Amino acid sequence: MVFQKMLRILIAKPGLDGHDRGAKVVARALSNAGMEVIYSGLHQTPELIVHTAIDEDVDAIGLSILSGAHNTIFPRIMRLLEEKDVRDILVFGGGSIPRKDWPPLQALGVGRIFLPGTDTREIVAYLNEALLERKPDKGAA
């Protein structure tokens, strides 16, 4: 049997937007899929999110944004990670983020973005694949 370390995922809701149903459902689904999930609750500043991510040594940060502020928040998080010289944390997202806004965010290094209505199994599969590529010694059960 090959020992596999669990993937650690931070699910965060930046800003003051209160739509947390999706974030909580995704957090629970990832956890049920065998990942270790840290859910930060609402009202997280980008600084706090990046701090928590480093502190908790996570493999990925999932940002849930339904306020329309994604074009401000993603770049700020990416910049903060760069400033801290963090290169091995995958940043992905979900929420009401229109398709036309995806390419510029992905050009900054943001991973996949999931719209409302996404099957959580798709997110699990994505994380397993994307993170195992980065860290082949880790994986969800």
Add this chain to the structure above:
Amino acid sequence: MKPDPRPERTPLHSGNALSCIEKAEAKWSREYPKDRERLDAFKTLSGLNVSPLYTPTAVSGLDYLQDLGFPGEPPFVRGVHPTMYRGRTWTRRQLAGYGPPEETNKRYRFLLDAGAGGINGVFDYPTLRGYDSNDPEAFADAGRGGVAVDTIEDMETLFEGIPIDEVSISLVTCQPICNISVQSMFFANAQARGIPLDRLAGTSQNDFLMETAVAIAPGVSTPHASFKLSCDAIEYCAKYAVKWNPVSFAGYNYREAGCNAYQEIALVMANALACIEEMLKRGLKIDDFAPRLSFFLSAHNDFLEEISKYRAARRIWSRLVRERFKAENPRSQALRFHVQTAGVALTAQQPLNNIARSSYHAMAAALGGAQSVHVDGFDEALCNPTELSSLTALRTQQILQLETGITHTVDPLAGSYYVEHLTHELEERILGLLDEIDGMGGIVKAVEEGWVHRTISDTAYAYQNAVESGEMPIVGVNCHRLEDEPYEPEIFTIPETLAVQEDKLARIRSKRSTAQAQKALDDIRRSCDRDDNLMEVIVEAVKARVSEGEISRTLKSCYGTWNPPLF
């Protein structure tokens, strides 16, 4: 919770006719070809079993005069007004708000010109949470999700040119910490315009569950403080703004966060009961304030369950208020509600399909006897509504009112075997949950202990599982998907807000009297210490150009903050 005994029973169906039907139904059921059904089980959206057929036997326990009665009379199942939509159709109250107040003012005027009957003003995330636009916490959110309001001058701009004494205004001030400042600004602005408070007709949301159990965040007001702020506004309005609905128990938002139909109603009822008890403790009489307690409910996908839900809610409310609190005024017992079509039921995929969904939702609200309705824009899952999607939503309401004929008679689905049965079944579920909450010591306790958070979160997760297993079909999401979207809607862009509001705040702070502003904040602090009603001092504070953020900070420093449980 049995109704008053009456001299005669008036069952819907009884006697020989009923027993003949029972026999015939038993035969029909025996011969029913169950194996030809396309599903193993049929359930409502909230999980209640649905039989193949309902007949008079399903409603034989109902008593017409006690359980249904007449519109405009207790128990109000058939509607809160005798004429219902034959007199006045429901108010078309489309939600609107974005950017700085001058921009939202334009959208209000656009909607009123297009035939909206009332204003439904939603505030941006910083305002809802008690922050000024330029607070570091609000760095990305000014003008998003609603309009930015920091001081009374924003309120002046927001309602400039709008006859606030003629049009009814709903202030979507979800959280009491926001409401106490924003409602005060609205009232103070009305007074400045020469309109006495007792002429203002409108509603503020002001629901403490919104601050402490739905959309939860660290560092919010404690459940106790949030509940107190909400009750302060209710008490103040009962005295000075008697036509204002000072609270709108926001079942809609509990539903959006995860609740099912009967949990939604049980939570609003438990919340309302707690408010009543608090008002009675403060020395008010039930009939002085109960007629102004109002409700805000969702209209979700299960058409007949939603209609039954509204009818059940009316029956329960009427009985509770009469029997538990001895209300004498029938208006105290009449449950009035606003409906918003369920945003959570709308999809980002094939967004034009949402026009069809929202139409069914709105029709359920109408057949359920709503007093006012907002229909969501078809772009709900993607962005703030554009002018086009807002207009289409308003037109959806106008088509319902003018073309479909459903407004011509009152409560047209009454007597439907299924609807009456489901109304009763939901009523039982709601009363069961109310007992459970009572057993915990009431809603404030249920929040403090995390029961409400857990209930909402568990139901939301079960819903997601039902979608993912395919048990709950959602067109375009888990069936009838398209690989390429045939239509990409225009995405609404929020106008520049932070810079505009920052300028205004700087200007106001430089020209206001610092001494007056400081005194106003000191008065708030003193009133907190004495546990007085805070409305009056806050109305004075907003007149002194104190900002919402300054008021909220003062309140939080007096009452402390709370980190709700995360589930």
